[in-house]
Amino acid sequence: MYCEQCGKRPASVIVKQTVNGNTIERHLCPVCAAENHNINYTFEQDPMAIHQLLSNWFPNQKASVNPVKKEMAVCPNCGFTFSKFMEIGKFGCATCYDAFEDHLDNIFKRLHNGNYRHEGKIPSAYGSTLKIKKEIEELRKQMQVSIAGEDFEEAAKLRDEVRALTLQLEGGGADGN
Amino acid sequence: MEIDRFLQPKASSWMETDSENADIAMSTRIRLARNLSDFKFPYSFSEDEALKVDKAISSVLIDQGRKLNLEFTHIDIQEILPLQREVLIEKHLISPYLVKESHSGAVLLSENEELSIMVNEEDHLRIQSLRAGFHLKEAYQVANDLDNLLEQHLSYAFHEKYGYLTSCPTNTGTGMRASVMLHLPALTMSQQIARIIPAISRLGMAVRGIYGEGSEALGNVYQISNQMTLGKSEYEILQDLESMTDQIIQQERRAREAILNNSPVALEDRVYRSLGTLANSRLLSTEEAATCLSNVRLGIDLKLIKDIDMSILNELMIFMQPAFLQQYSGSPLQPTERDIARAKLFRERLNKDSVTNKGEDFA
Numbered sequence: 001m002y003c004e005q006c007g008k009r010p011a012s013v014i015v016k017q018t019v020n021g022n023t024i025e026r027h028l029c030p031v032c033a034a035e036n037h038n039i040n041y042t043f044e045q046d047p048m049a050i051h052q053l054l055s056n057w058f059p060n061q062k063a064s065v066n067p068v069k070k071e072m073a074v075c076p077n078c079g080f081t082f083s084k085f086m087e088i089g090k091f092g093c094a095t096c097y098d099a100f101e102d103h104l105d106n107i108f109k110r111l112h113n114g115n116y117r118h119e120g121k122i123p124s125a126y127g128s129t130l131k132i133k134k135e136i137e138e139l140r141k142q143m144q145v146s147i148a149g150e151d152f153e154e155a156a157k158l159r160d161e162v163r164a165l166t167l168q169l170e171g172g173g174a175d176g177n
Numbered sequence: 178m179e180i181d182r183f184l185q186p187k188a189s190s191w192m193e194t195d196s197e198n199a200d201i202a203m204s205t206r207i208r209l210a211r212n213l214s215d216f217k218f219p220y221s222f223s224e225d226e227a228l229k230v231d232k233a234i235s236s237v238l239i240d241q242g243r244k245l246n247l248e249f250t251h252i253d254i255q256e257i258l259p260l261q262r263e264v265l266i267e268k269h270l271i272s273p274y275l276v277k278e279s280h281s282g283a284v285l286l287s288e289n290e291e292l293s294i295m296v297n298e299e300d301h302l303r304i305q306s307l308r309a310g311f312h313l314k315e316a317y318q319v320a321n322d323l324d325n326l327l328e329q330h331l332s333y334a335f336h337e338k339y340g341y342l343t344s345c346p347t348n349t350g351t352g353m354r355a356s357v358m359l360h361l362p363a364l365t366m367s368q369q370i371a372r373i374i375p376a377i378s379r380l381g382m383a384v385r386g387i388y389g390e391g392s393e394a395l396g397n398v399y400q401i402s403n404q405m406t407l408g409k410s411e412y413e414i415l416q417d418l419e420s421m422t423d424q425i426i427q428q429e430r431r432a433r434e435a436i437l438n439n440s441p442v443a444l445e446d447r448v449y450r451s452l453g454t455l456a457n458s459r460l461l462s463t464e465e466a467a468t469c470l471s472n473v474r475l476g477i478d479l480k481l482i483k484d485i486d487m488s489i490l491n492e493l494m495i496f497m498q499p500a501f502l503q504q505y506s507g508s509p510l511q512p513t514e515r516d517i518a519r520a521k522l523f524r525e526r527l528n529k530d531s532v533t534n535k536g537e538d539f540a
Contacts, residue, residue: 078221090299090344092221094214094334097342097349104339104346108407111347113381115408118340120351121321123328126335133337 003029075099129169136165180252183286184264184504200478201426202311203358203398203491206269207320210343210352211302211327212334218344219280219297227280231296237330238285238294245322247292249285260509263500269307274298292319299344300352302327311422313355313415321411340407347404351411356402357422358387362475363432364425365397373425381405382421396467396494401425437479448476452485456527460513461520466497489526496522 003011009029073082080092082100091097097104108116122130139162146155212218213233216226235251242249254262254275265271271284275298282297295303304327306320334342341352348354364370374384384401386394401422403414436444451472454465474490476482495501502518503510510518 078217080221088220089346090220091218091342091346093217094212094336094342097336097339107346108339108349112350112405112407115405117338117408118336118350119408119413120340120353120410121324122340123333123335124325125328125332126337130337 003032005032132165132169136162196310198426199310201429205308205312205316206356207306207316208354209304209320210300210348213301214332214334224280227297230301231281231283234296241326247287252284254282264504267498267500313419348406350407353411355418356400359399361399361429362397362471363436364429367432397471445481448472448481455523458520460516462516
């Protein structure tokens with residue numbers, strides 16, 4: 001089918017316009033459709049087409065990953081499967097992030113120039129818990145360094161600090177997750 | 178009806194410009210995407226959940242907004258007329274996507290229209306802060322203050338590793354999209370923009386024409402925005418975007434100078450022909466109006482035109498759009514009728530109020 005407006009290019013976009021309650025459907029080519037920007041919000045095309053990008057990004061995985069296993073990743077909260085996420089490029093709920101976590105680092109790296117960790121703002125409700133966790137992480141690293149350097153006295157001191165913080169976390173960190 | 182206030186033919190305060198670089202950087206926008214932890218996201222929730230989300234967010238906003246001296250008006254998207262929705266879209270107060278959704282959605286607008294909070298767009302909550310000119314950090318501050326207030330009363334979906342959880346993986350992390358609207362006629366004329374766009378995209382930012390991707394920017398207006406929301410803090414993202422925008426502004430200034438030096442008469446001719454078209458046409462299409470507006474704006478910036486107030490151009494840019502034209506003619510208009518109404522709007526505005534000396538302020 002050719003574009004209804006120019007009659008030259010093939011029609012690939014359906015534009016719906018409602019005037020006085022009557023919906024008119026027009027088959028247009030992308031060029032003419034773009035000219036009608038007053039009505040272009042009814043495009044039935046996703047301009048970002050993230051799902052297309054996502055599915056094109058993993059050509060090798062498709063072949064190697066067992067398709068049955070892939071189907072198995074289902075979000076227990078909203079019922080989205082991993083394939084549905086890949087298809088529409090959107091999460092169904094917060095639990096999806098946990099359900100699909102195995103694949104997410106790679107996806108985020110593709111979308112965010114190699115990054116997959118949040119480095120920004122933390123809501124205050126999560127802030128204190130997260131701060132303690134980061135501190136523990138840091139102390140553990142220092143502990144490894146001490147052990148490697150055979151400074152066992154320092155390592156024991158660090159271990160006690162980690163213990164104290166862990167206790168604090170278990171006691172007051174219920175709101176953290 | 179309360180919504181009428183937001184449909185008036187006057188510029189929102191964020192459309193008025195008088196600060197440094199406001200000649201090129203026309204407006205700034207910060208958007209924060211947030212979801213509530215107790216509800217499924219809009220792609221999978223039920224109508225019942227949609228209503229509960231709207232109620233939860235709206236009541237907190239209306240109650241708590243007063244602490245920041247903000248009075249919000251709640252507008253249910255499904256209750257207003259299609260034309261009114263389009264007017265809100267044309268004013269950038271809501272997104273086209275909010276209108277497309279079939280479930281309950283709403284927008285809460287602050288009186289000065291600098292804050293617009295969309296409920297149940299792609300995410301439960303989209304805080305939008307708008308500013309005239311180039312003010313990324315100020316706009317972020319306003320959005321962030323509201324966000325801080327809301328998080329005390331709403332439980333956000335937040336992940337230790339991935340940050341704020343959003344429907345789209347391109348927003349996960351900070352949930353922040355910062356953007357600046359830029360008028361780049363000289364970089365467009367000299368075709369330098371074609372080289373700038375791909376270079377910027379490699380740095381985790383994007384430049385687009387304001388009307389869709391790929392197609393040439395209508396009226397030489399582009400939008401630059403961050404694409405990365407993970408791996409950098411809000412501050413770093415804003416810093417990077419700010420310095421990139423600064424560089425583009427300097428490039429545009431250099432290109433303007435070059436054109437002014439190399440072909441002053443041709444440029445002046447172009448500017449005044451455009452002014453003539455806007456002030457005298459009987460039929461004016463959106464494309465022609467946008468192109469001419471861009472030329473006249475450039476003429477004012479370069480002080481070739483001194484007797485037209487820039488704020489009139491800013492208003493016309495918004496009001497020349499189809500939904501606005503129809504809202505004020507009181508009936509739907511066919512494309513030709515719109516071109517007639519648009520031409521009339523420009524003639525009236527440019528021949529009546531334009532003869533002031535305010536143009537001097539916009540150096």
